[in-house]
Amino acid sequence: MAAHIPFEENPEIARLFPDLHPPFTKQAAVIEANRCLNCFNAPCTIACPTHIDVPRFIKKIVSGNLRGSALGILEANVLASSCARVCPVEVLCEGSCVMHQHQQEPIAIGRLQRYAMDYFDASGGKLPMKTSQLHSGRIACIGAGPASLAAAAELKQQGFQVTIFDKKKLPGGLNSYGVAEYKLSVADSLREIRRIAELGVEFHFGVELGEAEIEKLESEFDVIFLGVGLGAMHTLALPGGDHPSVVDALEFIENYKLGVMASVSGSVVVIGAGNTAIDAANAAKRLGAGEVRILYRRTQDHISAFTFEYEHAKQEGISFHWLTQPVEIHVRSGKLEAVECIRMQIDAEGAISPVSGSNFKIPCDLVIPAIGQSPLFVFLSKFRGVNLVDGRVAIERATGQTANPKYFAGGDCVNGGREVVDAVADGKRAGIAIAELLGSVQVG
Amino acid sequence: MRAFDAGWGGAVWKTIGAQVRNVSARYSSIDWNGQRMMGLNNIELISDRPLEVNLREMNEVKKRYPDHAVIASLMVESNRDAWHTIVQQAEDAGADGLELNFGCPHGMSERGMGSAVGQVPEYAEMITAWVKERARTPVIVKLTPNVSDIRIVASAAKRGGADALSTINTINSITGIDLDTLTPRPNVGGKSTHGGYCGPAVRPIALSMVQQVMSHPESALPMSGIGGVANWQDAVEFILLGSGSVQVCTAVMHYGYRIIEDMIDGLTHWMRDKEFASIEAFRGRSLEKVTEWKHLDLNYKVVANIDPSKCIGCDLCYTACWDGAHQCIHVDRESGPTKVHLKPLEVEAESRRLITQTPIPKLDLAEPASQGPYATPLSRIPRVDEIECVGCNLCALVCPVADCITMVEVDTGLAPQSWNEICLDDNKTKSEAFLSG
Numbered sequence: 001m002a003a004h005i006p007f008e009e010n011p012e013i014a015r016l017f018p019d020l021h022p023p024f025t026k027q028a029a030v031i032e033a034n035r036c037l038n039c040f041n042a043p044c045t046i047a048c049p050t051h052i053d054v055p056r057f058i059k060k061i062v063s064g065n066l067r068g069s070a071l072g073i074l075e076a077n078v079l080a081s082s083c084a085r086v087c088p089v090e091v092l093c094e095g096s097c098v099m100h101q102h103q104q105e106p107i108a109i110g111r112l113q114r115y116a117m118d119y120f121d122a123s124g125g126k127l128p129m130k131t132s133q134l135h136s137g138r139i140a141c142i143g144a145g146p147a148s149l150a151a152a153a154e155l156k157q158q159g160f161q162v163t164i165f166d167k168k169k170l171p172g173g174l175n176s177y178g179v180a181e182y183k184l185s186v187a188d189s190l191r192e193i194r195r196i197a198e199l200g201v202e203f204h205f206g207v208e209l210g211e212a213e214i215e216k217l218e219s220e221f222d223v224i225f226l227g228v229g230l231g232a233m234h235t236l237a238l239p240g241g242d243h244p245s246v247v248d249a250l251e252f253i254e255n256y257k258l259g260v261m262a263s264v265s266g267s268v269v270v271i272g273a274g275n276t277a278i279d280a281a282n283a284a285k286r287l288g289a290g291e292v293r294i295l296y297r298r299t300q301d302h303i304s305a306f307t308f309e310y311e312h313a314k315q316e317g318i319s320f321h322w323l324t325q326p327v328e329i330h331v332r333s334g335k336l337e338a339v340e341c342i343r344m345q346i347d348a349e350g351a352i353s354p355v356s357g358s359n360f361k362i363p364c365d366l367v368i369p370a371i372g373q374s375p376l377f378v379f380l381s382k383f384r385g386v387n388l389v390d391g392r393v394a395i396e397r398a399t400g401q402t403a404n405p406k407y408f409a410g411g412d413c414v415n416g417g418r419e420v421v422d423a424v425a426d427g428k429r430a431g432i433a434i435a436e437l438l439g440s441v442q443v444g
Numbered sequence: 445m446r447a448f449d450a451g452w453g454g455a456v457w458k459t460i461g462a463q464v465r466n467v468s469a470r471y472s473s474i475d476w477n478g479q480r481m482m483g484l485n486n487i488e489l490i491s492d493r494p495l496e497v498n499l500r501e502m503n504e505v506k507k508r509y510p511d512h513a514v515i516a517s518l519m520v521e522s523n524r525d526a527w528h529t530i531v532q533q534a535e536d537a538g539a540d541g542l543e544l545n546f547g548c549p550h551g552m553s554e555r556g557m558g559s560a561v562g563q564v565p566e567y568a569e570m571i572t573a574w575v576k577e578r579a580r581t582p583v584i585v586k587l588t589p590n591v592s593d594i595r596i597v598a599s600a601a602k603r604g605g606a607d608a609l610s611t612i613n614t615i616n617s618i619t620g621i622d623l624d625t626l627t628p629r630p631n632v633g634g635k636s637t638h639g640g641y642c643g644p645a646v647r648p649i650a651l652s653m654v655q656q657v658m659s660h661p662e663s664a665l666p667m668s669g670i671g672g673v674a675n676w677q678d679a680v681e682f683i684l685l686g687s688g689s690v691q692v693c694t695a696v697m698h699y700g701y702r703i704i705e706d707m708i709d710g711l712t713h714w715m716r717d718k719e720f721a722s723i724e725a726f727r728g729r730s731l732e733k734v735t736e737w738k739h740l741d742l743n744y745k746v747v748a749n750i751d752p753s754k755c756i757g758c759d760l761c762y763t764a765c766w767d768g769a770h771q772c773i774h775v776d777r778e779s780g781p782t783k784v785h786l787k788p789l790e791v792e793a794e795s796r797r798l799i800t801q802t803p804i805p806k807l808d809l810a811e812p813a814s815q816g817p818y819a820t821p822l823s824r825i826p827r828v829d830e831i832e833c834v835g836c837n838l839c840a841l842v843c844p845v846a847d848c849i850t851m852v853e854v855d856t857g858l859a860p861q862s863w864n865e866i867c868l869d870d871n872k873t874k875s876e877a878f879l880s881g
Contacts, residue, residue: 031478037760037844038758038760039757039758040760040791041759041791041792043824045796047800049799049800049801062477092802098756098757101755101756101757397799418801425799425800425801429799
C-alpha cells in the first residue's frame with residue numbers, strides 16, 4: 001500500500017531551496033574519488049555510525065562500478081541517499097579523513113556517496129533481499145522515521161514480516177518533515193523510502209496508539225520496535241508565548257517543506273542556537289523574511305549547533321545575538337509586535353544571570369522558538385516493561401533490546417536526539433538482533 | 445619552425461618515404477588515476493603527404509634555420525636503390541643527418557618495413573650498409589623495443605656502419621577495449637589493430653634498453669634517448685645512461701612546444717648545482733652504477749623506518765606489507781607488541797563492531813580521550829618489526845607522505861659479498877677438493 005506515497009512538490013519551495021551541495025558531475029566524481037588514499041581500516045569507516053565501507057565504495061566510483069558502489073553503501077546504511085545529504089560529515093567521516101593530517105582538504109565523502117546513490121536511483125536500483133527464505137516472525141515498528149525504517153528494511157531483507165505505524169501522513173519522520181529542504185527535499189526522502197516499501201514492508205499512516213491499540217499490537221506481533229523519536233518542541237513559557245505568530249521551529253520547517261507556507265514577510269526572531277534553530281532561521285530568510293535574528297542566552301562558545309552550520313547561517317545573512325534572553329512577547333491589537341529581552345552575563349564559573357535593568361525590545365513579526373524537543377514521557381510509559389532513563393528508552397547498546405525482551409528501540413527516543421545516521425545504525429543493529437532472536441526463539 | 449622558435453635545438457622530421465594513406469582515428473591512451481595520457485598508442489603510419497612536399501618544406505626550414513639540426517627520418521621498401529634514392533633526396537633537401545626508422549611496429553611492418561627490418565639483425569645490418577654507401581651525413585638507426593634482446597639488432601646496426609642509434613621506438617600495444625562495443629581503441633569503423641605505445645609509461649623500458657645497448661661494447665654508439673621524456677629530469681636520466689641527445693614527442697603532443705622552456709631551465713639549474721659544465725661532463729655517469737644482479741652486495745641491509753610525526757595514519761604500508769610483502773608491519777603501538785598479530789581482515793572486523801555515534805557537544809560532555817603524542821592517533825601509526833623487515837621498499841613506495849617512511853641502513857657486521865663471489869668461492873673449494881682428493 002505504501003509503494004506509492006502521494007506527495008506533490010511545491011515548485012516555489014524547490015526554487016528557493018536548491019541543493020546546498022550540488023551533485024558531482026561524472027568527471028568531478030572520478031577525480032575526487034581518485035584523491036582517496038584507500039586507507040586500510042579507514043578512519044572514515046570507523047567514524048561512520050553505520051560503518052559504511054567508504055574506500056570500497058569510493059574506489060568503485062573510480063572503476064565505474066556504480067551499482068556495486070551503491071549496493072555496498074546500502075548494505076551498511078539503507079538510508080544512504082539522505083545520509084549523503086544530511087550527515088554532518090565534518091564531524092563524522094570527512095572529519096576523520098587522514099587528509100587533514102596531510103594538509104589537504106578531506107575527501108568529499110558525502111558528495112561521492114550521493115553521486116553513487118543518485119546513479120542507483122536514476123537507474124531504478126532496488127534493495128536486494130538477503131535470503132529467499134521467509135520467516136513467520138512478525139515485527140511492528142512504531143514510528144516511520146530513520147530508526148524504524150532501518151530496522152524494518154533489515155528484517156524484511158532477512159525474510160520477516162514487518163509493519164510500520166506512524167501518526168503522520170508521510171513516512172520518514174524528521175527526514176521528511178524536519179530537515180532543511182536545501183539539504184534533503186521531501187521528494188528525495190520519500191523516493192528513498194519507496195525502495196523500502198518495495199521490499200514489501202507494510203506502512204500504516206495516521207495511526208494514534210492508545211493503550212488498547214498497544215495491547216493489540218503486542219498480541220499480533222512477536223517483537224515491537226520503538227522508533228518514536230522525540231516529542232513536541234518545548235514551548236516558550238513567556239507572556240505572549242501562545243500568540244499564533246509564535247511557531248515552533250519544527251512546525252515552521254514542516255509547514256514550508258510541505259508547501260503549506262511558501263513565504264515569510266517582516267522580521268523574524270529565532271530563539272535558541274542549535275542546528276534546528278539555524279535550519280529555521282535560514283528557511284525564514286530564504287522564504288522572504290527581512291531581518292532574521294537568532295537570540296541565545298549564552299555565547300557562541302556554548303551553542304549546540306555544529307560550527308559549519310553556524311558559519312553557513314552567517315552566510316545566509318542571519319545575525320546572532322549572544323547573552324540575550326527573551327522575557328516577554330509583546331502584542332498590539334492582536335498582532336505580534338516585539339520580543340522583549342534582557343541582557344545576560346556569565347561569571348567565571350560559566351553561570352549566567354540577567355543584568356537587571358538591561359531590558360530592550362526587538363521588533364518582529366514572527367517568533368520561532370527552537371529550544372529543543374521534549375521526550376515522549378507519557379507515550380513511552382504506555383509500553384509495559386520498557387524502562388526510561390531521563391526520558392530516554394534504556395536499551396542494551398549492541399542489540400537495542402529494552403528491559404522488556406519483546407521491545408527493542410533506537411533513534412532519538414534512545415539517544416536524546418542525534419543524527420539520521422545514528423538512528424539508522426540503531427535500527428540496523430536492532431534489526432539484526434531481532435532477526436537472531438526470532439530465528440531461534442519464538443517470543444510470546 | 446615554431447618548435448625552433450620555442451627553443452628546441454633540432455627536430456627529427458616525420459618519417460618520409462613513399463606516400464601512404466592513414467586511417468582515423470589513430471590514437472588511444474591510458475589514463476591513470478585521473479591523469480590523462482600516461483601512455484599513448486598510435487596506429488599512424490609514416491607521413492601521408494607527398495614526398496616532394498616534405499622535401500621542399502625541409503629545405504625551406506633549413507634555409508630559415510641553418511643553425512638548427514634537422515634529421516630526416518627515412519623508411520622505404522627494402523631495396524638498395526630505393527634507399528639510395530631517399531638518402532640522396534633527404535640530403536639534397538638539406539638534412540643534417542638521417543634516422544633509419546627500423547622501429548614502426550604497426551602497418552609499415554606488414555609491408556616489410558619498420559620493425560620488420562628492426563627485428564631481423566641481418567636486414568638491419570644490410571640496409572644500414574646500403575645507406576652508408578650513399579650517405580654523407582651521420583646515419584642514426586632507430587631501434588625497435590619489440591625484440592627479445594635489443595643488443596643483437598643494435599650490434600648489427602653498428603656492424604652495418606651506423607654512426608649512432610636512437611632508442612626506443614614504440615612498443616606493441618593494445619591500450620584498451622570499449623566495454624560497450626567490445627572494440628579495442630582506437631576504433632576504426634568497428635575494428636582496431638595493435639599500435640605503438642609511448643609516453644611516460646614506457647620510460648622505464650626505454651631507460652633499461654638504452655642502458656643495455658650502452659653497456660655492451662659491440663653495440664654502444666652515440667645514442668639519442670627516446671621514450672617518455674617529458675621534462676628535464678627525464679632527459680637527465682637518459683643522458684646519465686649514455687645518451688648524447690634525447691628526443692621528445694608525446695609530451696609535446698600533450699602540452700605543446702612550450703615545455704622546452706623548463707627542460708632547458710631545469711637542466712641548467714641542475715647542472716649548475718651539480719657543477720657540470722657540459723652535457724659531456726655527466727653523460728653516461730650512471731652506467732658504472734648499473735651492474736648485474738650477481739655483483740650486488742648480499743650483506744647490505746636496509747630496514748623501513750616510519751616517522752610517527754609525519755604519519756597520517758592511512759595504514760597503506762600495513763596492508764601492503766601484509767598482503768604484498770613480508771608481514772612485518774603491525775598496528776600495535778597502543779596495544780604493545782603481541783605474540784600473535786591480528787590479520788588485516790580481523791583488524792577491520794574489530795573496528796566494524798565498534799559502536800560509534802555522532803559527537804554532539806551538548807550530549808557528549810566528556811572530552812575526547814587523548815590521542816597520544818602525535819597528530820595521528822597512536823593506534824593508527826604502524827610499527828616496523830626491524831628483525832623481520834627485509835628492506836624491500838614497498839611500504840616506502842606506497843606511503844603517500846614524502847619522507848615519512850625512509851629506508852635506513854643497518855650494519856650487518858658482515859663484509860660485502862655478492863652471489864658471484866660466493867659461487868667463485870664455492871667453485872674454488874670444489875676444485876681444491878678435487879685437486880687434493
